[in-house]
Amino acid sequence: MNDTIHLTHLQRLEAESIQIMREVVAECERPVLLYSIGKDSSVMLHVARKAFYPAPIPFPLLHIDSRWEFRDMYALREQTAGRYGVRIIAHLNPEAVAMDVNPFDHGSQIHTDLWRTRGLKQALDEHRFDAAFGGGRRDEEKSRAKERIFSFRSAQHRWDPKNQRPELWSLYNARMHKGESIRVFPISNWTELDVWQYILLEKIPMVPLYLAAERPVVERDGTLIMVDDERMRLNPGEVPRMRRIRFRTLGCYPLSGAVESDADTLPKVIQEMLLARTSERQGRLIDHDQNASMEKKKQEGYF
C-alpha cells in the first residue's frame, strides 16, 4: 500500500471548482463567465484556465460594464484579454447609455439596477447564454449560506426559491428547458481567506486597488470615496485629499468605500483582513441602500 498523500484544503477547493466548471461545459450549450474584474472573478478565471488546459477557456467572459468602474479595473480587463486570449464581451446597457445614468443624478439604486441588473439580463438574452458562472461565495452573507451551486433562473431570469434542486454528492443536474438558464457558483465553498491565499499562492494578477497606496479621496457620511476621474462630483467646499487607502471590494468607484490601510502587499492584506473587526460587505454601499436584502436582489437577478 502506498503512503497516504494529503491534499490541502485549497487543493480540494480548487479541484471541486474545476469539476463544477467542466460539468457546465459538458452539459450546457452556451456558458459564459461573469467577469467583474474583482478578486473572486479573477480566481474563477484562473480555475477555468486550469480546468480546460491545454485547451483555451471554451467560453467568453462577460463584463457588465457601468462606465463607472475604476480606471485600474479597465486596465486589468484589457491585460486579461491580451494575456490569456480569452474573448471578453463588455456589455453596456444602451438605455442607461442614452439616459447617461450615473450615481450622482440617479442615485445608487437606479444606477445599479439599470447598468448591472438590467444590463446583465440584456446581455444574457442577447447572447442566449444558458449558464453563467458567478463568483458568489456562501461565506459572504447569511442568506448566501444556503445558495445552491447550480441556481436556476426562469426565462425571465427570476430566481424561484421554491423551485431549486437538491444537490447531492457532486452530482449536478444541469438539465433545463429552452429559455431557462442557470447561475453557477464554482467557488461557493471558498472563504475570503481562501480566495486571498489562493491569489497569493498562484500569483494571480489583481487590480492594484486591493493594495494600500496614496490615493485622492473625499469622506462622505463616514465613507471614503476615491476620486478616480474628473467625473466625480464634489460637494461645495469638498477637496480631495491624499490618503493611504485600499479597497476590500470593488464596483463603481463612486459607490465603493475604501478603508485606510498600510497593507501594500498581499500577505499584509491578508493579515489585515484576519485581524479585521468588520465583515467584508461593510464597504459595499449598495448593501446598505434601502435595506435591500440579498434575497430580494437575487430574485431580481442581481448577484
Next chain:
Amino acid sequence: MAHISDLIATDIEQYLHQHEHKSLLRFITCGSVDDGKSTLIGRLLYDSKMIFEDQLAALEADSKKVGTQGGELDFALLVDGLAAEREQGITIDVAYRFFSTDKRKFIVADTPGHEQYTRNMVTGASSADLAVILIDARKGVLTQTRRHSYLVSLIGIKKVVLAINKMDLVGYSESTFDKIVEDYTAFARQIGINEFVAIPVSGLRGDNIKDPSAHTDWYHGPTLMGYLETVNIEDVAQHRPLRMPVQWVNRPNLDFRGFAGTIASGMVKQGERVRVLPSGRESTVTRIVTMDGDLDHAIAGQAITLTLADEIDISRGDVIARPDDLPGVADQFEAVVVWMSDEPMLPGRPYWLKIGTKQVAATITEPKYKVNVNTLEHLAAKKLELNEIGICNVSLDQPIAFDPYEQCHETGSFILIDRLTNATVGAGMIHFALRRSQNIHWQALDVNTKSRAALKGQQPAVLWLTGLSGAGKSTIANMVEKRLLALGKHTYLLDGDNVRHGLNRDLGFTDADRVENIRRVAEVSKLMADAGLIVLVSFISPFRAERRMARALFQTGEFHEVHVDTPLAVAETRDVKGLYKKARRGELKNFTGIDSPYEAPENPEIYIDTTRRTSEQSAEAIVEYLQQAGVLSPAH
C-alpha cells in the same frame, strides 16, 4: 474573518504557510432546534473567532430584542434566519457554514429539521465526512435520534460524534451521560454504527466545546472542537481501486486528445495500463496533464486530464479503471432510493438517472419495501412519496460502470431527474447489480433475450390461446394486449386469420397444413420472444402435439398455454364469421369441431370458461396471471 492566531500579528508569512497546509473536514449537524443545534453551531463559530465586530454588535442587539437567553448572547441567532425564510415559503435544504482553527478548515452542513428532514439531511450528509448527532441530555435517545442515526448510516458516514447537549440542565450528571451512551450503543449497533464518540457538552455555556469543562471532571475524552480538529479523516479513497469517470473530452487540436475528470477513488500513474468501461478497451496512460505541469501520479480528489497511448473511443460518462480491479458493468441493479419530490415516484415511469458523469434513461420497479425512518420497520409500498426511502430495482436503457455505494460513493450514487420538469426528484445508492457482465466485449454477450426484455421492463413470454373457432380467443387477446400496452409493456398479437393472409397464405386446412401453420407461427413467436416481446398467439391450434412442439421451442416459464373453453354448441350459436354454418353445409372442409377434432389441453397454465366469465373478466384474469408470473417486471 477574524480568525485569531498569534502568528497572524507577529509573522503573517509563517501563518499563511501553516494555513496553506490545513486539511478540510466537512461535517453535518443533526438535531432539531430544540436540541440546541443552532446554539451549538453558533458557539463553534464564536469560539473559533469567526464573528466580526459588526456581526457581534448585531448579535448583542438581537439577543436583547429577540433572544431566548434573557439578554445574554443567543448564539442561535448567528445561524438562524432559516426559520424566517421557511415562513416565506423558501425551500431550504441545507445551509453551509465555514470556520477554521489553527489545524483545520471546516465546512458545516446545517439542515433545518421538521417536515422535510429526510430530504434535507440526506442532501447535507452526502458530502460530509463526519456527523455530529445532538441529543438533549434531559430527553435522552429519542425517535429523532434514531432517525438521524439511520440516515447517517444510510449515507455511509463512518465518523459519528454523539454530542450530549444541555448538560448544564442536568447538573452535569455523569450517570445521565452514561445512561444515554448505553442506550445509544445498543441502538447504534442495530443500524451498523459500530463506533462513535460521545461528548458531554453545553452549547449555551460552552462546556467541552473548545476547552475541557470544570463541571465534568469525570469526563476524560476530547472536547468537541478538539475532536473535530484531530479526528483522522485521512482519505482512504486513494488506497481503493482506481475509478475516474470521464467528464469532458479535451480536444483543442488534432495533436491533443485528453480525458478530463476528477479521480473518484484510487490513484493513477503515468505509464500504467488502464481499461475503459463499459467498452472494455485498454490503453496506457501517457501523460497526466495539469496546467501546473505533468504529474507522475494523481490521487482521488484531484481534477486532472489523462492522455492515452492508443486512439480508442472514449466519451463522457465512461469510467477509467485498472484492468486488475474493475467496476461492475450492468444495466439493472438494486438500490436504496430516497424520494425528494412532491410528485410520488411511480414504478415504470421513465426518469433520467445521473451517475458520475453519465446520464441514462431509467425506470424503477415497485419498491420491494419502504423503510419507516422512525421505527426502521419495513413496509409494503406501491410507490414512494416525498421523504420516503425504498429498496427498489432500477433498470437502465444501457449498461453502465458502477460500484456498490459502500465501496465507492462517487461511482455508486445517483440522482433521478424528472423528464418533464427536469427537477431532481430522487437520489439513490446502489446495493448490487442484478445481472453482472464484467466481460470485456459486453456487446456480443450482453445483447440477448434478457437484455432486450429488460430494456422493456418485462420478461419475454408467449401467451398461447387455444380454443374452438368463435370461442372468443381474439377478442380476449385484443383486450389483454390493450391492457398490457397501457401498462407500458411491449407486445405483439399473432392472430390466426391475419397470419393466414400473409405468411401462411400458401397453407390450406389439411392436417399437414395445420401442422405447418402452427410450426411457422411457433417459430415466429419464438423470434419475437427473443426480441423481448410478450407475444399473444390466438390460434385454434387443435392438436396437442403441435402445441407441445411450440412449447418445446421456449425456455421454462416462457410459454403460457391459455385454454379458451367454450362448448361447441355455444360457439356454434355465436358463429360470428358464419363459418360453422358453412361447415355444416359442407362448404368448409376439416373444420375444427365439425369434421376435424379439437384436442383440449390437459394442463393449460390458464383455463378460461367463457360461459362463466365475460371477455373483460377473462382478459383481467390473464393480466393478473402475467403479473403474478413476473412477466410484467424486469428479470431479477
